[in-house]
Amino acid sequence: MPIREEIVVKRIILVCALSLAAAGVAAQPKEIRIGCYAPLTGPVAKYGKAMDEGFRMAIEDFTATGRLKGVAVSIQCEDDQNRADDGINIARKFIEDRSILAVLGSWASTVTLAAGPIYNQAKLVNLTPISSHPDVTKIGPYMFRQSIIQSAEGAANAAFMTELGAKRVAMLGIPNDYGKANVGLTRRALEAKGVTIVFEEFIRPDAQDFRQVLQKALREKPDMLYLGLFAPQASLVLKQYRQLGAQVPVYGAAALGSNDLLRLAGDAAEGMKALLVLHPAVGQKMADFYRRYEAKYKAAPETFAANAYISARMLLDMIAEQYPNLTRESIREGLEKPRTIDTIAGPLAYDPKTREWSFRFTRSEVAKGEFRPLQ
């Protein structure tokens, strides 16, 4: 059939043309895609969404700089539901999609630790802006982290707490990888400084009443209470702690250095000490970021939005430097080059041994409903 043959020939020509075009694109990519996995639904969806919004702000700000004119930059965020399984499924999907240059995520260390080995094996960079478990970057050379490092936080916590006069500390943690690592590393640093840990327990995150465990902690006569929790549980703990009329000073993990805690806990947070990292009180640039974010999303950002923003901006700036020679491997090389980057959280120094950037900690206290930096 001549008509049929004609169609076939046309198709062949079309395919050739398309593949030529594709080759051209490969030489001068018009589109840059970065993958992302985050908990967009489920009980911690709020944090995943904060990450997503941080990424989008980073793209907007990057586009506004005009460094890569005519190139579409996108970050495709997939929902891992805070579940390791879904993280793994997404990872298999991303490593197959050759247009994905690097992957950001996830929020929970559990998910990142499960998906990380797959990225690492496939030689696709996974940069996590949040997951703080010490093992994350131990997975392999393609794993990077740009968030608070728990061991660093532990040391800084111990230093601050001993200066505040802590000698007998009671510790409460959340029973997940974050809480276990946070409490464990802070405890180790405290004990190294001669502090006695009189009580340590991990609470039930789905419970609403923590007075029972608080009473148990207070019975051991601590002189400071350490909270390795997230804001929702910490706010309940703080409220119930005040209700018990206890006077022992409270110290919160750096994750509690957020306005979210103040919003949920209200007066009960008054007097709590904590380290600040990504809080508007740490510097002008960060305060600016918070202002712009609020103007855009009509809500105060989570600290995780700032984390995500910093990571995405750094990645995009590096891509702009390398353009147009972009491969998955070149991204790794770019991140590997020891460098200090300037961010909204101030300069961050890269440690090639751990493939992490270290953040600055600012000591603070809650007074009159806000975090006040202490000198």
Added chain:
Amino acid sequence: MDAFILNQLAIGASVGMTYAVVAIGFTLIYRVLTAVNFAHGEVYTLGAFATLIGAATFKLPLWAVVPLVVATGALAGWGIERAAFRPFRRYADEASLKSRAVREATLLSSLALGIVAREALDIAFKGEWLAIPQDYLLNQPVRLGPVGVSSGELVIGGASLALLAALQWMLMRTRTGVAIRAVAANLVGAQLSGIDINRVVVAVFAVGSVLGALAGMVVSLAYGSVQSYMGLTVVIKAFVAMVIGGLTSLPGAVAAGVLIGVAESVAGIFVPSAWTEMVAYVLLIFTLLFMPRGLFRWGGA
């Protein structure tokens, strides 16, 4: 007994009261239809959200939040009955009304409806933990001898006892109560006595759900935060309380709810509190195996 133990018991009892107040509505619905309403936890959540919206968005005074919560609960109960239960009452004879197939189908349909409601709330409120404004909270410390409790706990305890008493009065003394008990006792007999069972069942769902929503309200006022997944744990505890309490006994469910709370608290003295989650289920399995009719065979209502 030293103050520590007393306080632990008091805390357990007050946590148990929150299970109890949810269990009342749950048990009422089970008693009438022999069907489990797994969407009850979401009614509780809706009650808490109605409180939040009334307090934070409309800044209503506390007394005006109550009718809002009641209306929310009644509407939710009506909706659950219409969507997840009525479609399965296709025939009006005893064989199909209380058959195992219908019970299991409604268990799953209400579970599914609960998931839909929970996820919808999650989307609507971005999965956030939301705080009830400070001045609405019932968390002033109150000292009763060596025991320290909060005003909210007294309200929860008072509310669950008052709701229980009101419900018992309604069941025993009013015409609606007689109709409800008749439907619970014998669906066919009730129809042949001229009782419109659809109306009674809707009334039961409305009343039970109003109780669930009120439970959500008092608990959210006592603890101060609200979230779309908050009903999940509580509904399971209410379920356990219902079974331990003997399935159809309202006072039994209340007593069992308190018992679970106290048992959790006492267990927490000896083991890390993370393990106390299992206490309710150990009690449950023990009850099912050795006292299949529940711990309290108090007859009556």
Added chain:
Amino acid sequence: MPRPAVVLLALLLVVVPALLWLAGNPYAARLAQLVLLTVILAVALNLLTGTAGMLALDTVVYFGFGAYAAALLSLNYGTSFLVELVLAGAAAALAGWCVGVALVRLASIFFAVATMGLAISFHATVLNWGELTRGPMGVRGIPGFRIGEWNLEGWAGTYYVTALVCLACVWVAHRLTHSFYGNAVRAAREDEEVARALGLAPRRLKAQVYAVHAAMMAVAGVLYAHSNRFIGPDNFVLLESALVLTAVVVGGLGSVAGAALGAAILVLVPEALRGVGHLRGLAFGAILFASILLLPRGLLSEVRTLAWMRRALAAGGWGRAGRRR
């Protein structure tokens, strides 16, 4: 050999792998494998809930037991997955028998509640018994499938191992349901008294089915640990049990084919909806709701499947099952 079995074997062992190979997409291979794993779970649960009529929510207990057994044995003692399949399957069958004997006397909803208690307790145990299970961090670095020096870690190896075990489980479930034994179990489901009058021991039958289902789930758990390479307490929450139950309900209680179909739907539909992000949970609830309301007997109902099987068996004149008619 009856035609359906040939078709099934060809499909799972030739057609699907060929398509996956052509697609060259490990993500698709992973999904295919996940479907097969869920099919094992659904078929096992269907034996219990569909054929024996016991509404159970403790899928995660035996599934999780198998997964943790495999993970810890292989990491601590370097066992092969074949050994683990046997060990975990046998241990779960034994445990299932003990639990089954205790629980089968509970009627319908009470049995469901008791199994729910088991599921929640299991989760609390793996979460809190950190010394053994590594607690919330889960177990990482689980080796893939290996037989001696023969490496089956790639997608094809993983797929074939899962497919073969899945076929074995489906075969067992099929033989159990389409036999005198299956009819006896169904009689026990419908009415214990009548079954007893017929000279059957309904509770013993139910406990046996419970043990078999536990063994199958543990086997699935072993495969899961070695293919996922990571397990944690979050993989074994009550909701996962509800998911498998939904698969069985959607597919049609009592029908082996329906359970398999339901499993495929419940894995693939949410995966397809991943792009929609936050609508997934809503979609899961809606699927469950719609299927109960609109398809109360599921996509492939027991009666229809049994009737179809009888025709197929009669046509094929297959073995004892066919001749017994």
Added chain:
Amino acid sequence: MNLLTVEGLSVRLGGRRVLDGVSLRVPAGGLVTILGRNGVGKTTMLRTMSGLYRPDGGTIVLGGTAIGGWPAHRVVAAGIGHAPEGRQLFGDMSVLENLRAGALALPEAAFAERVAEMEKLFPILSERRAQSAGSLSGGEQQMLSIARALMPRPRLLLLDEPSLGLAPKVVARIFALIGSVRERGVAVLLVEQNARLGLQVADYAYVLDQGRVAIEGAARELARDERVVSAYLGEA
């Protein structure tokens, strides 16, 4: 003048045709009985009239109003009382509460009056007032069931197997009571497996077989009808 007229009633349950074009009449104040073996559709017949099942063909007319397909509570309001098979009492409620549930629409004074009337008719119930229905003897339960059905002053009483499971002495008392119900102007439609008893008290009888009316006629004549004698009266 017929109080109840049923024309060509058909009912399908679970895909099976249980009633297939049944027609019958109950005159005002009359006593009509439906006879037949187990499972021929007698109970289904009564339950359909009472609105528990939806007919899928035919009409049911009560005193000029078509009530076919009405829900049960409206049928009761229209004037049909039903003392069902198995009595279907509210076991854990007291006798008085059972009567109360049978007449929820009545105001308090009218209720008290009806209870007094029922206790006159069934004196044993006044002794048992506060006792739970479940603790009554079989005969007492049957009386309570009839009393409950009579509470809202029905024009027609449907009686489903009132003799079932009762001792002969008790059965005799119940049937005597059916006579006094009739004297109060209430028509009765009696379903009875014990054909001899049914034919003794009724004016007119229908024999149901496989969902159809097989034989009908005046009760006295049917009692002599050979087909009825051999099939239903026989040795029993």
